Amino acid sequence: MSGQLRYDAVVIGGGTAGMVAGARLAEGGARVCVLAKGVGSTHLAPGTIDVLGYAPERVAAPLAALGDFVAARPDHPYALLGADAVAESAHWFQSRVESGPLPGYRYVGDLERNRLFPTAVGALRPSALVPETMAHGDGDSLERVCVVGSRALRDFHPALCAANLGRAGIAARWVEAEIEVIKADQNALGLARRFDDPAWRAAFAGRLALKLQADESIGLPAMLGIRDPHSAWSDLERRLGRPVFEIPTLPPSVPGMRLYEILRVALRRAGGRLVLGAEVVSAERAGSRVTSVATRAAGHDAVYAAPWFVFAAGGFSSGAIELDSDWVTRDRVLGLPLRGVPGPGEPRFLPEYLAEQPMSRVGVAVDAQLRAEGADNVVVAGAALPGAISWREGSGEGIALASGSRAAQLVLSAGGARAEAA
Amino acid sequence: MATLSTDVLVIGGGATGAGVAWDASLRGYDVVLVDRADLAEGTSGRFHGLLHSGGRYAVKDPHAATECVQENRIVRNIAADCIEDVGGFFVTTPYDDPAYADRFAKGCRDTGVDCEEIDPAVALREEPRLNPGISRVFRVPDGNIDVWKTVWAMARGAQQRGARILPYHEVVAIHRNGDVITGARVRGHATGEELDIEARVTVNASGAWAGRVADLAGIEGVRILPGRGIMIAMNHRLVNTCVNRCQMPSDGDIIVPIHTVCIIGTTDEHTDDPDDHTVLQEEVDAMLDDGEKLVPGFRQARALRVWTGVRPLFEDAKALDTDTRDVTRAHAVLDHAERDGVTGFVTITGGKLTTFRLMAEDTMAAVSRHLGDERPCTTKTEPLPGSEGHATYMLAERLERKEKNLVDEQIICDCELVPRWKLEESIRRRATTNLDDIRRLLRLGMGPCQGGFCIYRATGILHGLDGLSAEQADKSLLEFLEERWRGTWPILYGDQLRQTRFDEWIFQGVLDVEHLPLPQPEAVAT
Numbered sequence: 027m028s029g030q031l032r033y034d035a036v037v038i039g040g041g042t043a044g045m046v047a048g049a050r051l052a053e054g055g056a057r058v059c060v061l062a063k064g065v066g067s068t069h070l071a072p073g074t075i076d077v078l079g080y081a082p083e084r085v086a087a088p089l090a091a092l093g094d095f096v097a098a099r100p101d102h103p104y105a106l107l108g109a110d111a112v113a114e115s116a117h118w119f120q121s122r123v124e125s126g127p128l129p130g131y132r133y134v135g136d137l138e139r140n141r142l143f144p145t146a147v148g149a150l151r152p153s154a155l156v157p158e159t160m161a162h163g164d165g166d167s168l169e170r171v172c173v174v175g176s177r178a179l180r181d182f183h184p185a186l187c188a189a190n191l192g193r194a195g196i197a198a199r200w201v202e203a204e205i206e207v208i209k210a211d212q213n214a215l216g217l218a219r220r221f222d223d224p225a226w227r228a229a230f231a232g233r234l235a236l237k238l239q240a241d242e243s244i245g246l247p248a249m250l251g252i253r254d255p256h257s258a259w260s261d262l263e264r265r266l267g268r269p270v271f272e273i274p275t276l277p278p279s280v281p282g283m284r285l286y287e288i289l290r291v292a293l294r295r296a297g298g299r300l301v302l303g304a305e306v307v308s309a310e311r312a313g314s315r316v317t318s319v320a321t322r323a324a325g326h327d328a329v330y331a332a333p334w335f336v337f338a339a340g341g342f343s344s345g346a347i348e349l350d351s352d353w354v355t356r357d358r359v360l361g362l363p364l365r366g367v368p369g370p371g372e373p374r375f376l377p378e379y380l381a382e383q384p385m386s387r388v389g390v391a392v393d394a395q396l397r398a399e400g401a402d403n404v405v406v407a408g409a410a411l412p413g414a415i416s417w418r419e420g421s422g423e424g425i426a427l428a429s430g431s432r433a434a435q436l437v438l439s440a441g442g443a444r445a446e447a448a
Numbered sequence: 449m450a451t452l453s454t455d456v457l458v459i460g461g462g463a464t465g466a467g468v469a470w471d472a473s474l475r476g477y478d479v480v481l482v483d484r485a486d487l488a489e490g491t492s493g494r495f496h497g498l499l500h501s502g503g504r505y506a507v508k509d510p511h512a513a514t515e516c517v518q519e520n521r522i523v524r525n526i527a528a529d530c531i532e533d534v535g536g537f538f539v540t541t542p543y544d545d546p547a548y549a550d551r552f553a554k555g556c557r558d559t560g561v562d563c564e565e566i567d568p569a570v571a572l573r574e575e576p577r578l579n580p581g582i583s584r585v586f587r588v589p590d591g592n593i594d595v596w597k598t599v600w601a602m603a604r605g606a607q608q609r610g611a612r613i614l615p616y617h618e619v620v621a622i623h624r625n626g627d628v629i630t631g632a633r634v635r636g637h638a639t640g641e642e643l644d645i646e647a648r649v650t651v652n653a654s655g656a657w658a659g660r661v662a663d664l665a666g667i668e669g670v671r672i673l674p675g676r677g678i679m680i681a682m683n684h685r686l687v688n689t690c691v692n693r694c695q696m697p698s699d700g701d702i703i704v705p706i707h708t709v710c711i712i713g714t715t716d717e718h719t720d721d722p723d724d725h726t727v728l729q730e731e732v733d734a735m736l737d738d739g740e741k742l743v744p745g746f747r748q749a750r751a752l753r754v755w756t757g758v759r760p761l762f763e764d765a766k767a768l769d770t771d772t773r774d775v776t777r778a779h780a781v782l783d784h785a786e787r788d789g790v791t792g793f794v795t796i797t798g799g800k801l802t803t804f805r806l807m808a809e810d811t812m813a814a815v816s817r818h819l820g821d822e823r824p825c826t827t828k829t830e831p832l833p834g835s836e837g838h839a840t841y842m843l844a845e846r847l848e849r850k851e852k853n854l855v856d857e858q859i860i861c862d863c864e865l866v867p868r869w870k871l872e873e874s875i876r877r878r879a880t881t882n883l884d885d886i887r888r889l890l891r892l893g894m895g896p897c898q899g900g901f902c903i904y905r906a907t908g909i910l911h912g913l914d915g916l917s918a919e920q921a922d923k924s925l926l927e928f929l930e931e932r933w934r935g936t937w938p939i940l941y942g943d944q945l946r947q948t949r950f951d952e953w954i955f956q957g958v959l960d961v962e963h964l965p966l967p968q969p970e971a972v973a974t
Contacts, residue, residue, distance in 0.1 A: 070953050084963070147904065147925070148918065151960040180858055180868070181901075183908020189918030193965035210858040274958055276901060343949035349941045351736055351747040375940055379933035380962050385945075417957035 030318060030329045033059045033299075035437050037336040038306050038319065038359060039346070041066020042423060043408025044338030045289035045300075046115065046430030049122070051336075052296030054438040059330060060298060061321055063305040065286060066340060067409070071422060072145075072274035073248070073281025075119065075155035077112055077137055078104075079420020088154050088424070089113060089137040101366070101387070101413040104421070106394055107428040113137055115427035116155065126288040130256030134161040142166065144173075144245060144273050146182050148190025148198075152420055157281050159250055159259040162243055163271035170197045170242040173273070174234060178205040178212050181276035182247035201237045203230065214249040218280045221251045221258045231265035238266065248272035248280050255284060304328070306339070306359050314402045316360060334437045337362065337398060338407040338430065341389060346410060349374070349385065357390055357410075362398045365391040365412040386415045395436055396429060405433040450643050452612065454480040456815060457631055457647035459619055459661055461485075462492035463599055463801050465653035467808030467827070468815075469611050470602035474830055475812065475823040479611035480645050481603065482634050484618035486885050488599040490722075491655050492801060493888065494757030496679050496713040497595065497706040498690060499523065500802040501536055501588035503563065504697050506555030507548070512778060512800070513559035519803045520589060522828050526805070529835040530598040532843060534705055536590025536690035537571055538563075539582040543741050544695040549584045552694050556586070563588050575687050577743045590690035592706040594841070595801065596888040601832035608833070615885075617643065622650065622665040622793075629665055629784075629793035649818045651794050651811060656722035656760040658797040667788055669765035670795055674722040674758045677714035678731050680939060683750035683896045685710045686743045693742065700738025707843070708864060708895055709752060712739050722758045727938040750944045752898060753935035762798035779807045783814040791818055860909065861902035863895020871906060875913055881920055883910065883928040896944075899932045900951035904959060922964045929955060 033056075037048045040062025048060040077088035078095060085091045089109050096105035104112070116137055123133050133155040135141060140152035142165035150165045162168075171191065175184030184200035191198035205217065220226050238244070244262075250272055251258030263270045274281065293300055304321035310329075311317060318331035339346035339359050347364065349355045353374070355367045366387040368374050374385045389412025391399040396411070398404040407429035409416065416422035456472045458465045461483030469481040483489070498504075502516035524531055540549050556563035564587045571585040572578055603613045616637040623630045623644075631647040652661045655672075662670035685705040693701035699715045715731050732754060739746030762780045766787065779799030784790040796811040809825045816822045831838065846865040850857060858868040874889050883906055886892050892906060893899035903925060911921035940948055955961050 067953065070950065070958070072958055080963075145959045147907075147922075147959045147961060147964065149960040149964045151963070177858075180860060180905050183905070183912065186908045186911040186918060186921055189911065190922065190964060193918055207855070209854050210856055211862075276904060276954060276958065279958070341949070342945050343953065345943070345946050349945050351751070351941045353941065375937040377934070377937060379930050380956075383937075385940075417953045418962070420957075422957070 030331045031059070033057050033330060033332045035334040035336060036061060036319060036330045036332040037338055039066065039338035039340055039344070039408065039410070040064070040300065040302065041338060041340055041344070041408055042068055042285070042289065042426035043430040044336065045286070045293055046119070046427055047336045047338055047407050047433045048298045048300070049289060049292040049296055050118070050431055050434035051437060052293060052298035054434060056438060058298045060293060060300045061304045061306055061319070061330065062300065062302050063344070064302070067343065067422065068282040068286040069279055070277045071279060071282050073157060073279055073285050074143070074153035074160070075116060075133060075423040075427070076152070076420040077116075077154045077424035079140060079152035080418060082418070084152055085140055087138055088140055099413065103411040103414050103425045103429060106392070106396060107425070107432060111428040111432055112424050115431035118431060119427055120155070122292040123288050127291040128253075128255060128284060128288065130260070131284065132158045134158050144187060144191055146187055146247070146273055146275055148187040150194055154424070157255070157272070157284070159255055159272045159281070160248070161271065162269035163245060163273060165194070165196065168196050168243060171245050172238060172242045173198060173200040173245045174203050175200065175247060176203045176205045178207045179214065179217060179247055179249070179275070180211065181213060182273070187245070187273065203234050205230070213278060214247055214275045214280045215252065215278050215283065217249040218252040221249060222253045224257070224261065227258055227261060228265065231262055235266055243269040243271065245271055245273050247275045249275070252280055252283060309360050314400060316401055316404055333403060334440070335404045336407055336433045336437065337390060337404050337410055338433070340409045343409065347388060355388060360401065360404065362404065363391045363400055364388055382415065382418070387413050389413060396433060405436050407433040450641070451646060452480055452643065453646045454478045455648050455819065457482070457645050457650045458653055459632065459651065460653035460655060460657070461487040461599070461603070461613070461615055462490055462653065462655055463488065463595060463804035464655065464796055464799065464807050465651070466599040466602040467804045468651050468653055468796070468811050469606040469613070470832070471808040471812045471825060471827050472815065473606040473609040473611045474826050477819070479606055480614065480647065481606070481611065482614045482617040482619060482632070482645070484616070486615045486888060487603055487613070488595050488888065490657070491757050491760060492595050492599060494679070494755055495595070495801060496702065496704040496711040497592045498702065498704045498802075499531055499591035499593040500800070501590045502559060502561040503536065503538055503552070503556060503586070503588040503590065504692060504702070506559050506561050507551050508697055510555065510559045513555065513561055515806060516802050517560045517562070519806050520591070523593070523802070523805060524591065524840065525838055526827065526830060527593070527598050527601065527832050527835050528838045528840045530594045530601065530832070531840050532592045532706070533840045534590065534592055534689055536588045536692060537575070538586040538588060538692045538694040539571065539578065539742070540584040540694045541579050541741055542581040544693055546583060548695050549586075552586065556588070561588060575689055575691065577686050577745070578691065579742060579744055584694065586694065592690065592704055593801070594707070598832070600889065601834050605833045619661060619664065622661070624666055627790050629790060647792070649792050649794060649815045651796065651815060653796050653811070655797055656758045658760060658795055662795055665790070665793055667784055667790060667793070670782065670797070671763045671765045672722070672797060673761040673763055674719050674724070675716045675761050676719040676724055676726070676756050676758050677716050678727055678735060678754055678756050679711050679713040680732070680735055680754045681709045681711050681752045683709060683752050683944070686746065686749060691742055700735045703739070703742055707891060714757070716759070719758065724758070725756045727754050727756060732939055748942070750896065750942060751939045752896065752944060754939040755935050760797045779803065779810070781810045781814050783817065785818065794818065860905045861890070861892045861895065863897055864891040866890045866892050866902070868909065871909055872913060875910055881910065881916060881924050883907070883924050884931050893928065893932060897947055897951065898936060899928065900947065900954055903928050903932070904954070919967055925961060929961070
């Protein structure tokens with residue numbers, strides 16, 4: 027057992043909310059450590075910034091819609107966060123993208139209006155901010171499109187995507203690009219690494235150009251570079267002489283991994299520490315305060331003490347919240363009280379897959395300051411918050427950014443962190 | 449209306465019906481087989497996959513045990529490719545009456561079940577997850593059998609001999625001319641079109657639904673007592689041997705390892721409706737508790753799915769002497785010429801999967817009498833297509849193939865190692881747009897992620913073949929999602945709930961399948 031490591035604040039969880047909280051705490055002068063069992067939903071989600079896509083009808087103006095939305099759903103995280111916090115955190119995020127590790131890479135759009143972007147199955151999905159590499163997929167301005175796939179990539183099927191876009195009134199066709207593979211089970215990440223190579227993508231563009239028709243935009247699976255996507259994408263646009271846009275694939279999500287890298291660098295530049303592979307396995311308490319948490323990583327157990335903890339460990343999807351085989355729901359990390367759990371005798375799930383599942387809104391019970399019930403120095407952020415069904419609402423990043431930012435702000439303004447640091 | 453004419457019409461495409469079609473075509477008869485759904489979608493496809501050694505019946509039902517002993521040996525030989533020789537244990541756990549073990553051993557001797565008592569320490573070395581408190585262990589030749597593979601092998605073999613296999617063709621009427629059954633009218637689900645099938649003999653092999661089919665023929669008193677049982681598939685093989693509790697057969701007392709999973713079964717609740725697929729919370733809870741008794745820590749493993757099957761327990765309301773034997777696992781061939789004075793109609797029901805071949809043979813004996821043309825049965829020795837080598841299936845076959853083809857073979861279903869070429873071949877051969885049909889053939893989507901990755905991929909491939917419309921492809925995707933969910937939601941906890949949340953992110957978050965373009969309204973005739 028190593029000695030105790032002391033920080034001003036410890037963030038549990040390395041998804042978007044945890045990384046935002048960590049980076050902003052560090053930027054505010056706190057000595058901060060982010061403990062993450064693994065990476066979060068960044069590697070799964072499309073890499074867009076979704077504030078509110080469905081409520082449950084498709085939302086046109088996400089920021090403006092939040093007021094009515096929370097009036098109808100007072101238990102929703104947005105009711106605690108408010109539209110201003112969402113706007114502020116999105117602004118912060120944009121600036122960190124611009125000063126981030128991916129030269130020239132930007133997010134495009136605003137929170138005033140959702141735009142519709144094609145998914146890999148050819149549905150049109152609302153997002154507020156998207157990577158520039160996706161921006162030309164905006165369904166409203168898309169007239170003629172050629173969806174390009176490759177047999178090498180099993181996680182993207184251009185014919186189906188194009189056919190469904192056609193059903194939505196977009197003139198869409200598809201072609202297959204030839205990509206040599208080293209092994210058959212290629213995913214988007216493997217191909218993205220090759221798009222980082224200028225010579226490789228020049229050859230790719232040369233072959234693809236032969237198959238294209240005049241005046242059509244090009245939709246490609248989201249694999250246009252992982253280290254330098256701006257160059258990969260803009261180079262492809264230039265070589266093909268037309269708009270090119272990415273369409274998210276099945277996981278791993280290349281745009282999501284870029285987003286993670288941006289947040290990771292923001293955290294590190296501000297002096298924050300990130301420990302991956304560090305699952306929190308126990309916690310010490312003193313009354314209503316958590317005093318330290320212990321992690322178990324390969325061959326190295328450690329104890330982290332801090333006056334403040336940000337709980338951004340996620341919900342069921344990360345394993346932070348568990349429903350066990352005796353039908354008991356619990357926070358496995360800190361044992362915090364939960365909210366939104368269906369009562370005894372109430373259904374947990376419903377027989378229709380696309381119905382709203384009663385178990386979907388479970389999260390850690392918090393007060394108006396996002397503080398966990400029964401743990402005065404634990405602030406909750408991201409998917410651990412109760413009340414949202416982010417994958418259906420299209421609200422995950424909005425909640426993560428705003429709550430991660432708010433958590434940092436609450437800890438910093440409480441003064442605890444700075445006092446400890448002094 | 450289109451018509452077909454045949455020697456033998458088989459109603460019901462489970463293991464029994466497919467077995468009858470296979471047997472009849474080997475005897476040189478012309479055969480048509482119909483089922484209201486896919487082959488082996490009913491009772492046959494809804495059990496745990498045990499190929500009985502006979503041990504389970506050794507004390508309770510010696511006649512059934514002896515049948516199992518014989519059929520187990522035959523089926524291993526003729527359907528080798530469908531069977532994995534995992535072997536079986538009967539174990540006395542601390543929860544079992546220790547006195548039963550000696551009765552069991554005697555029952556096995558009396559009925560010919562090949563049974564050897566082994567040291568529990570040896571059993572625990574072979575199966576380290578078993579309850580360490582087991583006191584006695586018997587080794588028996590249990591195996592597992594892939595029913596879908598078996599049934600399709602028989603159907604294909606029959607097809608090669610000219611049989612017409614018509615899944616998704618539901619019987620809407622049975623033609624009766626006085627005391628002669630002359631065939632049936634069926635309706636195809638895909639087209640809605642009806643088809644008259646004229647047959648010299650009609651076989652009612654509809655299992656738990658046999659009473660309903662007999663009703664259509666105007667035959668009374670074929671009473672089926674459907675027994676509903678639940679089974680739960682765990683996400684990996686907690687045991688590699690079929691493990692039975694050494695006690696009178698009861699609920700939740702067997703775990704069968706099959707393919708990548710293991711299955712615990714089962715319960716037995718009477719139901720009036722063979723289409724009753726209710727899963728009760730109490731049944732799930734009890735089954736998980738039973739799992740703990742055999743394999744401590746069972747509840748910590750991932751439960752993938754729960755489903756129900758309906759046993760066709762038969763009681764002949766016409767039998768003069770109705771005793772409990774009529775409600776056993778024995779099968780019953782009803783020659784309606786003898787029983788009701790109606791010729792051209794034979795009912796086979798009851799029984800259990802292990803004896804499907806014998807059931808078919810007994811049925812064909814009655815059919816031959818109706819045809820007035822006795823021909824020998826050859827199913828005891830004729831291998832099913834794919835089993836000509838008589839080598840039993842090995843679990844690692846798919847992995848072995850994949851390792852040899854790392855560069856060329858693209859895997860679509862990672863959990864079950866289903867390659868793209870195999871998927872494409874099956875879609876073409878079945879000419880289906882229903883991914884669930886493909887699932888039964890290839891185990892697509894049956895592993896831990898329950899289709900999270902493969903459903904989109906398979907839909908893309910399905911759509912790419914044969915110019916399927918996007919609308920139809922979307923429908924196939926959504927239906928398969930619903931189908932997977934059906935077996936998932938009643939038993940969602942632990943890491944499988946995590947997995948489900950991940951899958952929800954894929955389908956509802958990344959792909960947004962809920963907001964695919966709506967189907968075009970159907971044109972209204974004016």
